[in-house]
Amino acid sequence: MSKTTNYTKELIDKFKTKYKLSGSDFWELNRGGRELMIIKHNAVERIAMQEKMSWTLTIENFAPDVVVKCCATWKDNHIESFGECTAQNNKNSFPYAMAEKRAVDRCVLKLLNAHAYIYSDSEADDFKQPKESKEEQLISRGEK
Numbered sequence: 001m002s003k004t005t006n007y008t009k010e011l012i013d014k015f016k017t018k019y020k021l022s023g024s025d026f027w028e029l030n031r032g033g034r035e036l037m038i039i040k041h042n043a044v045e046r047i048a049m050q051e052k053m054s055w056t057l058t059i060e061n062f063a064p065d066v067v068v069k070c071c072a073t074w075k076d077n078h079i080e081s082f083g084e085c086t087a088q089n090n091k092n093s094f095p096y097a098m099a100e101k102r103a104v105d106r107c108v109l110k111l112l113n114a115h116a117y118i119y120s121d122s123e124a125d126d127f128k129q130p131k132e133s134k135e136e137q138l139i140s141r142g143e144k
Contacts, residue, residue, distance in 0.1 A: 008037050008117045015039075015114075019047045026118075039109075041101055041122045048108045055107060057100055068099040072107035081106040098122065 015021050025043040029036045053074040061067035066085045071078070083103030085095040092098060105120035 005117065011112075011114050011117055012037060015043075015047065019043075019050055021046070037118045038121050039118050041105060041120055044105045044108050044120055047112070048104070051112075053108060053111060055104060057103065059096070066095040066099045068096070068103045070100075070103035070107045072104070072111060074111045077111055079107050079110045081110060 012026055016023070016025075021043050025040050027038050029038050051074055053072055055070050055072035058069045058071075059066070060069050060082065064086070068083045069080060070083065071080050081103055083099040083101065083106065085099040085102070090098050101122035102120070105122050106115060109115040109118060109120065
């Protein structure tokens with residue numbers, strides 16, 4: 001049984017409708033006894049573009065840990081957040097890109113009042129969408 005909050009469900013329904021996202025842009029992840037809702041990074045980017053959000057990035061730390069600061073603006077709101085990437089929380093060869101994704105996604109979700117209710121898949125390697133069977137893929141695309 002899902003423990004996802006009503007507010008989280010409302011956000012996801014709103015995002016699907018308002019930004020034309022599909023069910024495959026979201027998934028539930030059980031982590032430490034909690035069920036987290038995860039959104040694809042590219043879905044977060046599509047939302048930001050549709051809402052005409054803007055941001056600037058600054059590299060705050062280069063080594064050994066990469067830290068990128070994002071300053072984002074939407075309407076009259078301004079928010080800052082950091083994205084970090086270390087050998088312990090990243091398995092790919094692009095630490096600067098990963099730190100940037102994390103910083104931007106955090107800002108976008110904060111501006112939408114969704115941070116801590118919905119997490120981006122860029123937050124952690126183990127937040128990646130699980131592999132679906134062929135039948136599950138058809139169902140999530142609405143073809144079955």
